[in-house]
Amino acid sequence: MARPASLLLAAALALQAAPAQAQESGALVHVVLRWQSVGGAATYELEIATDPSFAPGKLEISTKVNVPAYRWAAIPEIRYHWRVRSVDANGRVGPWSETKTIEPALSGPVLLSPASGARFALDRERLAVGFACEPSKLLKSYTIAVARDAAFSEVVARWSGPSCEARLEIPGPGTYHWRVTGTTLLGKEAPASTARTFTVALGFPRASAPDAGAVLPWGPVTLRWEGIRTVARWRVTVTAEGEPAWQAVVDDPQATFVPGRPGRHLWSIAALDAKGTAGPASPPRSFEVQPAVRLTGPRLASPADGAVVGAEDPAAAVLLRWDTLPGASRYDYQVARPGELETAAVHQSAVASVLAEALPEGRLAWRVRAVDAAGIEGAWSEPLAFFHGRPPTARAEVAVEPPRLLADGTSTARIEVRLLDEEGRPVRGAPIRITTTAGRIEGLGETASGYQARLVAASRTPPGDAAEVTIADRGFRKEVRVEMTRRKDLLFLGATVGWVTNFEGLSTFAVGLDFTWRTPLLGQRLLLSARAGYYGTSGSIPLPMAAGASTEAAARIVPLSALAIYEHPLGAAALYGGAGFTAQIVSTSVLESSAVGFAPGGDVVLGVSGLVGPGRLYGEIDAGAAWLSEPLVKISLVRFLLNVGYRFQL
Numbered sequence: 299m300a301r302p303a304s305l306l307l308a309a310a311l312a313l314q315a316a317p318a319q320a321q322e323s324g325a326l327v328h329v330v331l332r333w334q335s336v337g338g339a340a341t342y343e344l345e346i347a348t349d350p351s352f353a354p355g356k357l358e359i360s361t362k363v364n365v366p367a368y369r370w371a372a373i374p375e376i377r378y379h380w381r382v383r384s385v386d387a388n389g390r391v392g393p394w395s396e397t398k399t400i401e402p403a404l405s406g407p408v409l410l411s412p413a414s415g416a417r418f419a420l421d422r423e424r425l426a427v428g429f430a431c432e433p434s435k436l437l438k439s440y441t442i443a444v445a446r447d448a449a450f451s452e453v454v455a456r457w458s459g460p461s462c463e464a465r466l467e468i469p470g471p472g473t474y475h476w477r478v479t480g481t482t483l484l485g486k487e488a489p490a491s492t493a494r495t496f497t498v499a500l501g502f503p504r505a506s507a508p509d510a511g512a513v514l515p516w517g518p519v520t521l522r523w524e525g526i527r528t529v530a531r532w533r534v535t536v537t538a539e540g541e542p543a544w545q546a547v548v549d550d551p552q553a554t555f556v557p558g559r560p561g562r563h564l565w566s567i568a569a570l571d572a573k574g575t576a577g578p579a580s581p582p583r584s585f586e587v588q589p590a591v592r593l594t595g596p597r598l599a600s601p602a603d604g605a606v607v608g609a610e611d612p613a614a615a616v617l618l619r620w621d622t623l624p625g626a627s628r629y630d631y632q633v634a635r636p637g638e639l640e641t642a643a644v645h646q647s648a649v650a651s652v653l654a655e656a657l658p659e660g661r662l663a664w665r666v667r668a669v670d671a672a673g674i675e676g677a678w679s680e681p682l683a684f685f686h687g688r689p690p691t692a693r694a695e696v697a698v699e700p701p702r703l704l705a706d707g708t709s710t711a712r713i714e715v716r717l718l719d720e721e722g723r724p725v726r727g728a729p730i731r732i733t734t735t736a737g738r739i740e741g742l743g744e745t746a747s748g749y750q751a752r753l754v755a756a757s758r759t760p761p762g763d764a765a766e767v768t769i770a771d772r773g774f775r776k777e778v779r780v781e782m783t784r785r786k787d788l789l790f791l792g793a794t795v796g797w798v799t800n801f802e803g804l805s806t807f808a809v810g811l812d813f814t815w816r817t818p819l820l821g822q823r824l825l826l827s828a829r830a831g832y833y834g835t836s837g838s839i840p841l842p843m844a845a846g847a848s849t850e851a852a853a854r855i856v857p858l859s860a861l862a863i864y865e866h867p868l869g870a871a872a873l874y875g876g877a878g879f880t881a882q883i884v885s886t887s888v889l890e891s892s893a894v895g896f897a898p899g900g901d902v903v904l905g906v907s908g909l910v911g912p913g914r915l916y917g918e919i920d921a922g923a924a925w926l927s928e929p930l931v932k933i934s935l936v937r938f939l940l941n942v943g944y945r946f947q948l
Contacts, residue, residue, distance in 0.1 A: 329370040329400060331380060336366075336392070339384035343391065344368050346380045350397050373436055373482055374402050375489065406491035407440065407462065407478045408432040414494040420471055421501030423525050429476060431462040437480035437488055442466065444476045448493060470528035471571065473497050500577030503532065503551070503567040508585045516560060516590035517672025522552040523567050523580070531570040535579070538563045556673075560589040593668040593676030596629070596650070597621040601664075601684035606719075608657075609727045612687035615653040618664060620679070622650045626668035630675065636663045636683055659687030685719075688728050691774040692720040698753070698767070698780050703737075705782040707757030707821060708867035713739075713778075715769055716748035724748065728771045736760030736782060739767075757821030757867075759784050784822075787947045790814040790914070794943030798833050800936045808833035808939055810857075820864065827876070829859040831939075855935070856883040857922065859901045871908040874918075877901065882924045882935050897935050899924025905941075913946045 331344070345352050346359035358378060359370065362385070378400040384392040410430040412418075418427060429442045440462045444455040454474070455466040462478065475495050480488040507522040508514060521534060534553045536544040538561055546553055547570070557563065564582040571577070599619045601607050607616050618631060633654055634642035645652070665681040695716040703709045713732065717725035724747075732739045732751050737760075742751040753767060760782055767778045791813055798808040810831030817824045836852040863876030880901040885894050905918025920939035 329372055329374060331368040331370065331382075331400075333366045333382055333395065336384040338386050339392075340364075340387040341385045342366060342382050343385060344380065344382045346370065346378050346400070348376065348378060350379045352379070352381065352397075373484060373486075374400050376402055406489040407434060407437070407480055409476075409478060409491050409494055412476075412494070412496050414496075416496040418468070418496065418498045419501030420468075420498050420526055420528075421504060421524075423527050425468045425498065425527065426465045427468055427496070428465045429457075429463065429478075431478045431491065433462050434480065434488075436482055438483050439481045441479045441481075442476065443479070444468070444474050446472060446474060448475050450475065450477070450493075468498050471498050471500050500526070500529070500569045500571060502578045502580040503569055505565075505567065505580055505583045510583050510585075512585045514585055514587050515672060516557070516588055517670075517674050519555045519557065519563075519585065519587065520552060521555055521565055521567075525551045526569050529569040529571070531574075533568045533570055533576055534565065535567075536563055536565045537582075557587045560587045562586050590674050592674060593623055593625055593670055595677045595679030596623045596626075596666050596668055598664070598666060598679055598682050601682070603682040603684070604721070605684045606689055606723060607684055608659075608686045609688045609725070611727075612659050615655045616657055616686060617651065618654050618666075619651040620666045623668040623676075625670050626676070627671045628669050629666055630669060631664065631666045633657060633662055633664045636661060636681075639663055639665060639681060657686050660685070662686050688772075689719040689723065689725055691717045691725050691728060691771040693718050694769055694771075694774070694776040695748075696767075696769060696776060696778045698778060702781040702783060703753070703755040703765075705736075705756050705759040705784060705822070706787075706867065707755060707823070708870070708872070709755040710740075711753045711755075711780060713751045713753055713767065714745075714748060715750070717771055717774075725771070731770045732767065733770070734765045734767045734780075736765035753780060755782055757823060758818075784818075788816045789948035790816075790945040791948055792913075792916075792943045792945035794831075794941040796920075796939050796941035796943075798937050798939045801938070804835050804937065806833050806835055808941075810941065810943075812943070812945075814863075814945065823865045823867070825863040825865055825874070825876070827859075827861045827863055827878075829857075829861065831857045851886065851888045853887075854885045857881075857901075857924075858883065859922070861901060861903055863903065865907075871906065872914075873906050875902075875904045877903070880922045880924060882922075882926070884926050884935070895926045897924035897926040899935065907945070910944075913944055915942075915944050917942045 341362045341364055344359065344361050344363060345357060347356040348358060349356035379397050380400060381394045381397050383394045408431060410432060412427065418425060431440065439458060439460055441456065441458045442464050443450055443453050444466055446452045446454060454469050457464040457466055468474065473495060475493045477493040478491045482488050503523040503526060505523045508519065530549060532548050532551060534546050534548060536555050541558055544555060562584055564584050566579040566582050568576040568579040597620060599621060600617065608614055629647045629650065630644045631647060631652065632639050632642045632644055661683060663681045663683045665678045667678045668676040697714045699712050703711055715730065717728055717730065719725055730749050732742055734753060736756040738754050740752045740754055742749065753765065756765065763781060763783060765780045765782055767780055769776045794810045796808050799805040808831055810829060812827050812829040814825050814827040816822055817826060834854040836850065857880055859878055859880040861876045861878035863874050865872045865874040878901050880899045882897040882899065883894065884897055886892065899922055901920065901922040903918055903920045905916050907914045907916035918941050920941060922937055924935040926935060
């Protein structure tokens with residue numbers, strides 16, 4: 299019985315020197331357990347449990363082996379406990395060895411970089427951070443995760459692969475957490491590493507143009523820099539010695555700076571986050587602006603100095619034209635009242651001419667300057683003055699031909715007018731008005747030299763024997779006196795020849811004389827005329843005492859008339875008409891008897907006359923009626939006389 303006891307003891311002593319270790323063999327991973335052999339032992343019982351009590355529910359492995367070693371195909375992730383005892387050939391078991399532990403062979407990967415609390419600057423469009431951990435022979439792949447929160451519910455970057463090194467792109471400023479997990483050679487997920495944190499803050503933007511120390515021509519300077527992810531606004535600062543700092547907030551990675559003076563300037567940029575907080579400013583960068591070379595003032599072409607434009611149509615646009623200036627990219631021009639150019643609005647034109655609209659009437663001044671491609675404004679040209687619209691009349695030259703008129707209602711005089719401004723220039727297109735105190739104005743119009751009209755004389759002599767003719771233009775007035783005298787054609791002596799008929803048996807030639815007086819009545823249009831004529835006729839008349847018998851009879855008639863005539867002038871011609879009394883002296887001869895009779899009646903005349911030579915040629919219709927009743931003869935003296943005559947002035 300002594301031998302079994304020694305076996306049991308030997309087994310217990312053997313476990314004390316049997317360490318537990320993990321070994322890798324090819325693609326298989328084992329935990330190798332060894333112990334000293336026990337003499338007389340046929341087999342060994344081995345237990346591996348998660349608890350040192352080795353309770354049935356805690357057992358991971360319970361097996362028998364024939365040798366003093368065991369290969370456990372596992373990679374322990376937690377601490378395990380194991381023990382062994384010997385069993386002899388008769389099935390008797392020895393005591394359990396002391397309990398040994400199997401430390402975890404696999405834990406979370408060991409992180410190398412970045413270190414916990416590391417800080418990175420986001421200073422360009424993209425930021426990539428390098429991550430690394432210690433490689434493990436028990437892991438076949440790694441997963442690196444970056445999240446905004448410690449619970450890794452908001453992962454912003456992830457990488458999986460066989461290596462424990464990777465560069466991941468970080469989306470923007472903030473505090474981030476990172477950790478590494480892995481997959482074991484047996485395909486199981488390894489525990490996650492302890493998480494680390496790092497911070498990404500806005501860095502300073504990287505300036506790109508102009509180059510440091512650049513020497514630039516005078517004009518606007520375009521400042522450019524590299525963009526930064528998530529940054530939408532930038533603050534640019536430019537300083538120059540002796541001047542206040544210039545600062546601007548822009549939405550794009552560039553800004554235009556307009557220098558106030560030449561010399562050295564320093565500039566920097568800072569990025570603004572969504573809250574408007576500025577990141578660090580970039581290191582100051584310098585550039586130098588050379589003094590400006592200004593373009594000279596262009597030569598003005600039209601309107602010329604002192605010109606009058608828009609007189610015909612003040613509402614029309616005025617063409618401003620100047621000489622093209624080499625190096626000019628555009629032109630600025632001003633038009634204003636003289637003395638107001640300094641405060642007048644500045645207009646632009648891409649070419650060396652412009653149609654200026656809606657200009658006020660009156661005296662104006664204008665000037666032009668050239669602007670080069672850099673936006674540098676050249677010198678203003680010397681201003682020129684012009685008058686826009688119709689200049690005010692300062693004086694007038696008036697000529698009346700003839701200077702005297704007969705107050706006959708028909709005589710005319712030509713009026714020629716030249717309006718001049720204060721500088722002696724003709725005023726054209728003015729709303730001129732010409733009026734007269736006697737007679738009337740006709741035919742007012744503009745000519746090549748000025749204005750022209752006709753003055754028609756009054757029909758009677760005006761007070762003062764003159765007409766006051768007034769020329770007026772927008773406040774300007776000039777008066778001219780034109781004399782009007784009484785008509786000299788007061789007495790006329792005329793001779794007529796014509797044809798007289800009574801539309802029955804009378805039809806013969808007639809002649810006559812008339813004496814006419816132009817009275818002062820009705821504007822000298824009432825004439826009194828005394829007339830005498832002669833015509834004769836003959837014919838057969840029946841004998842009262844002998845039936846069917848007749849004899850020849852002759853009559854010679856001298857009509858005497860007194861007429862009142864109204865004349866209506868028509869320039870050089872005139873229409874007239876009148877009526878009056880007539881007394882016809884009739885001498886008759888029948889057989890051997892003769893008699894003289896007197897036949898009263900009425901007379902009506904209608905005619906037209908015109909100036910021909912020293913007198914007036916006229917034609918008229920004269921209608922009269924008279925009756926003669928004598929013992930010898932009874933005659934009806936109804937007649938129509940067509941006359942053509944000529945009257946001489948006496």
